[in-house]
Amino acid sequence: MELSERMKKLPPYIFAELEKAMIQKKKEGVDLISLSIGDPDLPPPEFFIQALRDEVLNPDNHKYSFSQGERDFREAVVDWYGKRFSVELDPEEDVIALIGAKEGIANISRAFIDPGDRVLVPDPSYPVYANGSTILSDGVPVFMPLDADNGFKPCLDDFVDQKAKMMFLNYPNNPTAAVADMDYLREIVDFALENDVILCYDNSYSEITFDGYRAPSIMEVEGAKDVAIEFHSCSKTFNITGGRIGFAVGNPRLIQGLTKVKAQIDSGPPIYIQRAAKTALDSYNGDGYSEHVDLMNSIYAERRDVLYNTLRSMGYGCPKPKATFYLWVDCGRDSMEFAKSMLDIGVVVTPGIGFGEHYRNHVRFSITRPKEDIERACRRMEEEL
Ligand SMILES: Cc1ncc(COP(=O)(O)O)c(C=O)c1O
Structure with a gap:
């Protein structure tokens, strides 16, 4: 059954190899810390x-x-x-x-x-x-x-x-x-x-x-x-x-x-x-503020600081985010290669190539994991990368 021409114009799925490596690591019992997906770990209010x-x-x-x-x-x-x-x-x-x-x-x-x-x-x-x-x-x-x-x-x-x-x-x-x-x-x-x-x-x-x-x-x-x-x-x-x-x-x-x-x-x-x-x-008040959002953002801000400070101290270029739960990091080499070496130390990040051609040397870190996990990931990067 032939896919439509329109479907064939979609770019190839480039993460297959990385995902295979991830499954293999899990099988080997590696404790993977996923800093890759943009899916909040925090509960709904x-x-x-x-x-x-x-x-x-x-x-x-x-x-x-x-x-x-x-x-x-x-x-x-x-x-x-x-x-x-x-x-x-x-x-x-x-x-x-x-x-x-x-x-x-x-x-x-x-x-x-x-x-x-x-x-x-x-x-x-x-x-x-x-x-x-x-x-x-x-x-x-x-x-x-x-x-x-x-x-x-x-x-x-x-x-x-x-x-x-x-x-x-x-x-x-x-x-x-x-x-x-x-x-x-x-x-x-x-x-x-x-x-x-x-x-x-x-x-x-x-x-x-x-x-x-x-x-x-x-x-x-x-x-x-x-x-x-x-x-x-x-x-x-x-x-x-x-x-x-x-x-x-x-x-x-x-x-x-x-x-x-x-x-x-x-x-x-x-x-x-x-x-x-x-x-x-x-639930937002008349001035456009929400207690839930303020609390959630204070949690994200703490996590951001942990990761940002580690990455900067290791010499990686990364603007300090004022928003979102992502850090966009210049890893100084091919993003897929970098992501694979991160996988070797049990940390999952998203290669920049997944978002376009322009930033082949960047990776996206997501802070949708508890601070303790981010601290553990940081220690691994400092000690093993
Ligand atoms: C920029 C951007 N827009 C939209 C969405 C999708 O949001 P929704 O869950 O409401 O479909 C995402 C999800 O990651 C996103 O990153």
């Missing part, structure tokens, strides 16, 4: 679990949800945007519930990309922009290198001639942990308006921030709603990656297009998940 328990017991919450999601969930998103970003939205026109941000990111191209349309994609980046979204919609990804000297921002002027239909950007950024300030967000929106490019802004890590930094929303920029859609994930904010709930807000035509695609593919997330996620969003 108690108020989410309680709400989920209550909502799941209500028989009405087991019916199909609307493709755009339940009205009360969308209203909760609107309230949250007001508290968190001082942005006003309309729950009917500007908001859609998603089965995770990933689903919306993949489906937005189905709504707006025709075969051969160019889509600007950061390099490195979350692979779904280029693959699940662009290539699987017969679009053509055009990679924009993220320049370390420019705070891991692409130089947008270099891409005017591409006449792209759509652009993905993501700050706080996976995998580089870079953040963007309001001036840069204004630049992005101006570029999208001037060049008639649909701006898909992935703000999935907006809540994972440290040292007093607060990530802005693209919707705070004047004119953004004319060109942009912003994706959010409840996965990282509330440690519920398996719950599959996120949302997107922004330009009503973009929201409508996404809703139309979803109506042909799936329904909204389970109603009980939307209702529990509403409770979680409602």
Whole structure:
């Protein structure tokens, strides 16, 4: 059975060899410390679990949800945007519930990309922009290198001639942990308006921030709603990656297009998940702060400091993250080779090549493990690497 031509355009899966080596190490009884995946180890907040328990017991919450999601969930998103970003939205026109941000990111191209349309994609980046979204919609990804000297921002002027239909950007950024300030967000929106490019802004890590930094929303920029859609994930904010709930807000035509695609593919997330996620969003206070998020971020910040200080003392180049649970580390040699030598000491990291071609000498460390595990990994690196 022949795969479609579109499927054949997906890049080859490059981690097979590394995964095989990992399985072998496990078989040998090596105590592997995984600092590779972006899946929080911390539990969901108690108020989410309680709400989920209550909502799941209500028989009405087991019916199909609307493709755009339940009205009360969308209203909760609107309230949250007001508290968190001082942005006003309309729950009917500007908001859609998603089965995770990933689903919306993949489906937005189905709504707006025709075969051969160019889509600007950061390099490195979350692979779904280029693959699940662009290539699987017969679009053509055009990679924009993220320049370390420019705070891991692409130089947008270099891409005017591409006449792209759509652009993905993501700050706080996976995998580089870079953040963007309001001036840069204004630049992005101006570029999208001037060049008639649909701006898909992935703000999935907006809540994972440290040292007093607060990530802005693209919707705070004047004119953004004319060109942009912003994706959010409840996965990282509330440690519920398996719950599959996120949302997107922004330009009503973009929201409508996404809703139309979803109506042909799936329904909204389970109603009980939307209702529990509403409770979680409602837990933010009027000033846009959440006790749960503050506590979680203080735990991540401690872990970040342990790993960052060790890596720096060992001479590795790595910007100190103000956000996300990743560290983007210059390992000074081929990232796959480095990852293999880390495996030899029982520590799993993600080679940078998994996020694009541009940073072959970088690896991504994730701090979604307890501090004690990170300390053990650091000791192994100091003693055995
Ligand atoms: C940049 C980025 N966007 C989106 C997602 C997916 O989020 P969700 O779990 O809501 O689908 C991830 C998950 O790792 C991510 O790193």
